[in-house]
Amino acid sequence: MDKPIIEVRNLVKQFSLGSQVVNAVDDVSFTIQAGEIVSIVGPSGSGKSTLLGLIGGLDTATAGTIAIDGIEISQMKEKELTRIRNEKIGFVFQFFNLIPTLTALENVALPIQFARTPQFNPTQRSQELLTRLELDDRLYHRPQQLSGGQQQRVAIARALANNPPLLLTDEPTGNLNTEAGELVMSTLRRARDDFGTTVVIVTHDPDIAAQTDRSLHLVDGRLV
Numbered sequence: 001m002d003k004p005i006i007e008v009r010n011l012v013k014q015f016s017l018g019s020q021v022v023n024a025v026d027d028v029s030f031t032i033q034a035g036e037i038v039s040i041v042g043p044s045g046s047g048k049s050t051l052l053g054l055i056g057g058l059d060t061a062t063a064g065t066i067a068i069d070g071i072e073i074s075q076m077k078e079k080e081l082t083r084i085r086n087e088k089i090g091f092v093f094q095f096f097n098l099i100p101t102l103t104a105l106e107n108v109a110l111p112i113q114f115a116r117t118p119q120f121n122p123t124q125r126s127q128e129l130l131t132r133l134e135l136d137d138r139l140y141h142r143p144q145q146l147s148g149g150q151q152q153r154v155a156i157a158r159a160l161a162n163n164p165p166l167l168l169t170d171e172p173t174g175n176l177n178t179e180a181g182e183l184v185m186s187t188l189r190r191a192r193d194d195f196g197t198t199v200v201i202v203t204h205d206p207d208i209a210a211q212t213d214r215s216l217h218l219v220d221g222r223l224v
């Protein structure tokens with residue numbers, strides 16, 4: 001078997017608010033192989049976004065270990081983590097996080113311009129990805145001038161911009177109708193088929209989960 005791209009062991013994330021302790025992620029272990037498309041499902045508040053943030057090195061665990069492509073990240077310093085994130089991981093957040101003053105084209109081009117060793121021409125690559133997501137008639141719109149579903153697709157194009165080996169997505173179809181959701185899923189599958197991209201999809205939607213290779217079910221921070 002191939003080396004796993006994600007290896008999570010006994011992961012715990014606690015949040016303390018006053019005297020209340022929430023075990024958002026509670027002793028979770030799993031592995032994901034390169035090229036898999038895996039969904040994380042479970043009720044609201046079950047720890048899906050928290051788990052995704054830990055895998056992506058956006059937050060630090062209370063206990064346990066996470067290895068990305070064989071590299072242990074749970075004890076890393078911020079500077080090292082930033083490098084791993086930039087080189088290996090594309091993110092699609094639940095609330096898009098697009099830069100409001102930039103056009104769709106510029107939002108997608110930005111991470112390519114920031115890459116240490118750019119593989120693509122920023123404008124050309126950005127245009128190609130946005131066209132694939134049927135946004136070629138919205139290249140010069142700013143986020144505010146786009147619908148929620150269009151902003152979400154821009155965020156997906158941006159996450160794919162540098163062709164990362166690992167794509168972490170939080171509700172990537174959450175604001176989309178069925179047709180636009182299909183477009184996003186086919187774009188993610190194409191990234192996997194063409195480049196071997198590993199894709200993790202947090203979703204509430206059973207139809208989306210059914211299109212992934214397998215699902216991890218979270219309830220109250222635990223895998224069931």
Ligand SMILES: Nc1ncnc2c1ncn2[C@@H]1O[C@H](COP(=O)(O)OP(=O)(O)OP(=O)(O)O)[C@@H](O)[C@H]1O
Nearest residue numbers: 015016017022024043044045046047048049050051
């Ligand atoms: N910064 C925080 N401080 C305290 N509690 C938090 C914090 N972030 C999350 N939590 C708690 O951790 C639990 C898991 O939250 P999380 O956002 O991971 O859920 P989720 O499964 O992504 O939910 P949703 O489907 O609604 O997005 C929740 O009970 C939440 O209230």
Ligand SMILES: [Mg+2]
Nearest residue numbers: 048049050094
């Ligand atoms: Mg969430």
